[in-house]
Amino acid sequence: MEAARNAYTGGSRKLVVALDIGTTFSGAAYLNTPNLGSAKVSSVLYYDRDGNFCGIDNGVDFQDDDAFLRIKWWKLLISPTEPSAAMKDQTTTELPKGKTIVNVFADFMGYLFQSTKALFKTSEPNGDLRWDSVSNSIELILTHPNGWGGPQQAQLRTAAIEAGIVADTPVGRSSVHFVTEGEASFNFCATNTQAGKDLKPGEQVLIIDAGGGTIDISTYTVINNEPLQVEELYESECLLQGGEFVTARARAMAKEKLRGSKFNTPEDLDAFSLRFDEGVKRVFSSNQAVQHVKFGSPRDNDPECGIKAGRLALTGLQVSEFFEPSIQSTVDSIRENFSERLAADSFAFLVGGFATSPWFSAQLEERLLNIGFKFCKPETHTNKAVAVGAAAFYVDHLVIGRISKFTYGVPYGITYEPSDPEHVQRKHKSYIDPLGERSVPGRFKRMLSRGTKVLEDREIRRSFCWLSEVSPIQHIYPQIFKYKGTADAPKWVDTEQDKFETLCSVKADLSSAPHQKPKHKGKTCYVTEADVILLVGLTELKAQVSWIDSETGKERRSDAVVVYDNPSERITESDTE
The missing domain is CATH 3.30.420.40 (ATPase, nucleotide binding domain)
Incomplete structure (x- = not known):
């Protein structure tokens, strides 16, 4: 029996819908306080030969297999970890004609959401009216394996937009939330087992x-x-x-x-x-x-x-x-x-x-x-634990601290020092910046170490300075690297190139930030100083930029967009407005 849940105290009514897209079976749950409903369906999909989504494997509707393409295990196609060589032959999945893996996720996500909507309307008192009253205030929770991260989350959010579940707007995108299957499972066990309650x-x-x-x-x-x-x-x-x-x-x-x-x-x-x-x-x-x-x-x-x-x-x-x-x-x-x-x-x-x-x-x-x-x-519903736990995750807020999965940092250029052997070693890579100074690229500035425990409100920041000879900097796109090696404090990206990967870029609008125009060595250029802030304690990496207002002397902040190197992630200029 599920434990009693505290009454919702928000300012407006919301409906929480959680979708757990699994490799073989998928689950959905909704929470419209205090009721929790859930369902489970097959993740085996059928498409016609033109690439149109036809439905799921229910053992009845697709007896004539020759007319349809049956696909399974498609979830593994966006996994950052590949199956072993022995398993690849068994897990090879043919995508439908003209479809990307994000399109397939969108097709199934839309089906699962519509099924949840139908379940709600038929199971809840005055279901039609209640759904209509909250249909514009839905918080969508998507689960994913522990080993997935930002790139996979970006694809899932794109699929939710393509499925028509949320709008392709800042508000729509912010209504999509992520939780690992492990954390969702803990939320389930904590409220559905006596051991968890004790x-x-x-x-x-x-x-x-x-x-x-x-x-x-x-x-x-x-x-x-x-x-x-x-x-x-x-x-x-x-x-x-x-x-x-x-x-x-x-x-x-x-x-x-x-x-x-x-x-x-x-x-x-x-x-x-x-x-x-x-x-x-x-x-x-x-x-x-x-x-x-x-x-x-x-x-x-x-x-x-x-x-x-x-x-x-x-x-x-x-x-x-x-x-x-x-x-x-x-x-x-x-x-x-x-x-x-x-x-x-x-x-x-x-x-x-x-x-x-x-x-x-x-x-x-x-x-x-x-x-x-x-x-x-748990004695019951173990096969729907993730979906039910994901819905509970949004309202119960049980996990308040998480562990960093890797070392975050940024590459930057440092002023060349002829007395520093490491600089001399890289002199052939050096360049002259807009102020006329020689700089060496590829220095790594660590922002967060792997294995660090971070609370939900934890933010890390680093100060940066952008130079431009032509006009003030309006937008920035600094890259965030992840380091997968074993060094405690790696200094240079080129020493372990195979251990560094571009995690994402942070797209931010600095048009409102103050710009200086100093003269140095006979050269004049625009200088913009700001901090890049990473919000690292949540289930999804988020970013902001901040600067000191030249008139008030107070800090000003602006939300930034975290962009992953993923062709399916759609970013527009309006994202940072």
């Missing part, structure tokens, strides 16, 4: 969200319990070892086992995968019992391949081996990253669609108990 200050918890594509692992420590407030404890983990990879390994085995037989066709392998996924994988609980996968007709027999009456026999040990990489990867990650850092007898909560597998759940429980964890799996 958490005390100082206690630590491990959250395992086992889905179709990824297994997300997160840790939190309790700061307060009245009201409940927690902080992320360590960097979260994201493993590409979800339930779909169990099916992929079973398919790879079947392909090898049926090699040379008449059953080794894409159609037969598809049928095997479907039957295994819907049958054996969901009920498998003992490695001692023989399992049978039905994928042919009763007249189909091939003793050499183990096929009898259209059924392929698998030993229990074989089936357990399909699960083992997912189980062991999860346990290894927990042991290596968390087990010695968490307090003894910390709770490990297991949720997600893959958590409903008896074998996966039992094996994980046994092995986690052996390394000192207490185990808890």
Whole structure:
């Protein structure tokens, strides 16, 4: 039973809609205080041969597969981490004609949102009237795996705009919010399990969200319990070892086992995968019992391949081996990253669609108990935990501190010093700035270190100076780099070029900032000074710029736009107005 929720105290009525787009199944939840509704649908989509979205796999509407393109696992196409080489053959997805992956997300997101709308209207008292009264005040919460970040969030926001859920305006874009699947799962467990409701200050918890594509692992420590407030404890983990990879390994085995037989066709392998996924994988609980996968007709027999009456026999040990990489990867990650850092007898909560597998759940429980964890799996709705938890995330506000996933910083030019060996080493890269000074590019100014705990209101800032010979600077586009190496304070971008990546650019309007026009070495140029501010404690990176007003002497701020190097992210001049 869900815990009671405090009454909403905002100035206007809102409807919170959370969409959890999963690899195999997706969930939706809405919160129109105090009611919480939810639903779950397949993530397998059908398109016609012209690239038009036709619907989801409900087992009824698309019997004539030849007329449609069936796509699955498409969510993994925007993942920053690729599947292993052994899995790539199983997870290759053909996109519909004329569609990008963002278009596919938009098609499905629109379908899921409309389904949620229909559920609300039919389930809630006076549903039609109530929906209409809040349809212009919807806060959209989108979930994503722990390993995703800004570039993936940008694509999801673009898809929400394309789907017509939010407007392509600053207000519309700001009504889209993000939360990791791990954090959403914690919100669910905290209010839907007795262990979660009984958490005390100082206690630590491990959250395992086992889905179709990824297994997300997160840790939190309790700061307060009245009201409940927690902080992320360590960097979260994201493993590409979800339930779909169990099916992929079973398919790879079947392909090898049926090699040379008449059953080794894409159609037969598809049928095997479907039957295994819907049958054996969901009920498998003992490695001692023989399992049978039905994928042919009763007249189909091939003793050499183990096929009898259209059924392929698998030993229990074989089936357990399909699960083992997912189980062991999860346990290894927990042991290596968390087990010695968490307090003894910390709770490990297991949720997600893959958590409903008896074998996966039992094996994980046994092995986690052996390394000192207490185990808890919610009795109901574990396959909708992320969607329900995402809706709760927006209103309950349980997580007040998060861990930085990498080192943030900016490259800049520094005045050349002939006595500095590092400058001399880079003299061939130097340039003369508009004030006539020789400068060396590529110095790295760290703004935030990886693994730093940041509270929600934490902001980091760095001061910058922009020079222009022609006219005052109106807009700036400074790049924010992320550093993935191990150095505590990297100084130069060129020393570990493979460890630096452009994370994003910050687009800001400085037309209202004061501009100086000094003369130096006989040269005159425009100088603009301002601070770039990163808001790093939220679930999404945000930015501002600030400067000192020349008349009042007070700080002035302006929101900036975080732009990722992503062709699907649409940015217009009006964004910063």
